[in-house]
Amino acid sequence: MRRSPPCARRGGIELSLSVEPITDQSKVPWEPLAGRRFFQNPDLGDIYSRETRHDVLRFSRVDDGELKGYAQVVLFREGPPLLRALASHGTIRHGPVMRPDSSSSDWASFLMQIIKETRDTMTYLRIYPGRMAIPEQAAAGAGFQRTPWLDFFVDIERPERSILAGMSKDRRYGIRKGTERGVSVWTAENREDVEQAYQLLLQTHKRARFPLEPVRFFSEIFRNFARDRFCILTAKHKDRPLATCVVAVDGRSGVNWYAGSSSDPSASRFYPNDVVIWEAIRWSRAHGLSFFEMGGGGPPGDARGFVSFKKQFGGATVDVGRYTFVPKPWKFGLASRGFGLFRMIRRLSR
Numbered sequence: 001m002r003r004s005p006p007c008a009r010r011g012g013i014e015l016s017l018s019v020e021p022i023t024d025q026s027k028v029p030w031e032p033l034a035g036r037r038f039f040q041n042p043d044l045g046d047i048y049s050r051e052t053r054h055d056v057l058r059f060s061r062v063d064d065g066e067l068k069g070y071a072q073v074v075l076f077r078e079g080p081p082l083l084r085a086l087a088s089h090g091t092i093r094h095g096p097v098m099r100p101d102s103s104s105s106d107w108a109s110f111l112m113q114i115i116k117e118t119r120d121t122m123t124y125l126r127i128y129p130g131r132m133a134i135p136e137q138a139a140a141g142a143g144f145q146r147t148p149w150l151d152f153f154v155d156i157e158r159p160e161r162s163i164l165a166g167m168s169k170d171r172r173y174g175i176r177k178g179t180e181r182g183v184s185v186w187t188a189e190n191r192e193d194v195e196q197a198y199q200l201l202l203q204t205h206k207r208a209r210f211p212l213e214p215v216r217f218f219s220e221i222f223r224n225f226a227r228d229r230f231c232i233l234t235a236k237h238k239d240r241p242l243a244t245c246v247v248a249v250d251g252r253s254g255v256n257w258y259a260g261s262s263s264d265p266s267a268s269r270f271y272p273n274d275v276v277i278w279e280a281i282r283w284s285r286a287h288g289l290s291f292f293e294m295g296g297g298g299p300p301g302d303a304r305g306f307v308s309f310k311k312q313f314g315g316a317t318v319d320v321g322r323y324t325f326v327p328k329p330w331k332f333g334l335a336s337r338g339f340g341l342f343r344m345i346r347r348l349s350r
Contacts, residue, residue, distance in 0.1 A: 033067055036229070038250040039093040040072045043224055051217040053077050057090070057118060061110045069110045071096035075122060078211055090122045094130040094250055104138045111142035119327040127323040130293070131253065134323065144323040150297035152315035153253070156285040163281065166314030174274030178235070183242070183270050185279035188232035194222050197232045197244040201260035218246070228287050233280050235272035243272035245280040253291040254284030256310075277313060 038044065045056035054076050061069035073090045096114075098107060118125055127134065127144065131153070136146055156163060164172055188194050198215045205212040221230055228249065235243040246258035261273055281292045294310040297317070311317065 033070055033097050033099065036249060036251055037094060037097065038225075038229065038248040038255070040070065040095040040097050042072065044221065045072050045074070047217060047220045047224065048074055051220055052213050057121075059096075059110075059114050059117070061106070061113070067099075068102060068106060069096055069098045071110070071114060073114070073118065073125070075118075088122045090118055090125040092125070092127045094128065094132060096127075104135045107135050107138035108141045111139060111144065115143060115325055115327075119325075123326070123328075125325045128296075129320055129323070130250065130255075131291070131318070131320065134321075139323050142325070144325045146321045146323050148300050148319050149322040150300060150302075151318055151320045152294040152297055152310050152313065153318055154281060154292040154294065154313055154315040155290070156254075156281060156292050157290050160282065160285070163285075163314065168312035168314070171274055171312045171314075174271035175278045178271035178275035181237070181270050183235050183237050183272055183275045185233050185235050185276055187283070188222060188234070191219055191222070193234070194219050194232060196241050197234045197246070197260070200234070200241055200244045200262060201246075201258055203263045204260035207263060231280075231283055233276055233283065235270075235276040235279070237267075237270050237272070242267045242270055243276045245276045247280050247284065249284075249287070249289065250293075252289055253293045254280065254287070254289050255293045256280065256295040259295075273309070281313070 042058065045058065048054050049056050054074055057073040057075060059069075059071045059073070060067060071092055072095060073092050075088055075090050077088050096110060098110070115125065127139075128149070130151070139146060154163065154166075164175075167175075186193070188197060195215055198218055201212060201218075218232070222232065230249065231247045233245045233247065234241050241262070243261040244259065245256060248255045248257045256277070259273070259277075261267065284292045292313075292315070294313060294315055297307050297310060298304070300319070
């Protein structure tokens with residue numbers, strides 16, 4: 001088992017929001033509070049800071065020397081340099097992490113402190129809580145607006161036969177046919193395997209015209225996290241890579257964090273996407289997890305094909321919500337229009 005190396009100095013920008021200020025945030029004992037969380041792990045934040053153009057902000061709330069709350073904000077800087085300063089946005093994924101006995105006022109106070117320190121550095125701050133419950137009244141009191149956001153959670157404590165029975169006929173057919181036609185799934189064992197999977201991610205993100213972190217970002221996560229915390233699976237046919245799934249273990253869930261597939265139309269006859277997701281579910285189950293999180297299903301009524309694909313694996317549809325704070329609506333509107341124009345120009349130039 002490979003574990004993250006100790007890090008005396010965190011790569012992100014660390015701010016103490018404590019009743020008793022902490023001068024060295026890298027020594028905050030966040031692990032007992034966060035448990036097996038992945039997205040709030042400071043090691044992941046360090047990799048974002050080192051290997052991407054994004055920044056990381058960290059906050060803690062300490063009362064009477066006891067850690068009550070922790071949050072890691074990834075400050076994304078997207079688009080061309082002209083828009084980047086205007087359109088930076090922050091994301092707290094599967095956080096903040098608060099003690100179970102925290103009151104609604106504890107939540108509200110912590111969220112307001114985070115807003116105070118970040119409102120001038122980003123266009124908006126958004127929380128994707130996952131299965132974690134956020135007191136809605138506390139979030140609203142701090143200035144966050146909740147909007148519906150769906151996710152699909154497959155219960156993997158059941159036998160495999162039961163999991164398969166809960167899927168749609170199309171997904172079961174794809175898994176069976178892909179396997180019959182010789183598709184096999186391999187887990188990454190070295191840097192070359194990571195780079196091979198990355199090429200599939202890159203093809204998918206180019207089709208979607210959506211930015212992707214550099215390959216060294218994935219390579220560093222692979223190098224730093226234990227194999228039971230992070231896994232890259234690739235579906236192949238006769239050594240030809242066809243589809244990939246990147247699984248991060250967050251709490252009791254295996255999270256379908258990234259997925260990609262070949263742009264070659266002939267690959268679809270092998271159903272590699274069905275097979276690789278099924279093997280990702282099996283991998284998560286074999287590691288003692290309770291759920292497989294398919295990933296964002298968008299707002300209710302989203303009819304895009306990838307949303308339907310995720311839903312057909314039989315997971316429970318849960319409105320996990322997303323919480324957004326916009327400090328300056330005019331800035332948010334201007335940034336949105338600027339990015340819309342940038343994407344249109346990029347499409348026309350292809």
